[in-house]
Amino acid sequence: MSDDRGLDCRGLVCPLPVLRARKALMAMAPGAVLTLLATDAAAMLDVPAFCQSAGHALLATEEAGGVLTFTIRRAGQG
Template identity: 85%
Template sequence: MNAPDARLDARGLVCPLPVLRARKALMAMAPGAVLTLLATDQAARRDVPAFCQSAGHVLVAVDEADGVLTFTIRRA
């Protein structure tokens, strides 16, 4: 996979801040650009996919290591 166009570190933030910050970052990006979002709030596991589905973005991948969720999102 190609390198992300942007990386957003939302570790330590609680719901709904990771999604709100991701939304803001994605709005500033070109369609098709890729955002990597890091989050530690386990609520993000359901909130980020729901946000992507409702906004039309593509959730390319979700990974977890050492309690950090990594979401790869392609902007609609």
């Protein structure tokens, strides 16, 4: 069973997207994937830094129409 999920943080400013991503990831199984949407430009720096410090894998970062999409794999897989 997949524990993958999405988290919409559009319109929220730093540090809320990172805090909400942290909370969501903590509730997910190791190895599960979170897709985070954000519009705060600071997320482009904050999310990768959070992933690195917490050991999560940042699989992809995309930007389209002012919306940043981060694909994060929760630490502890395998």
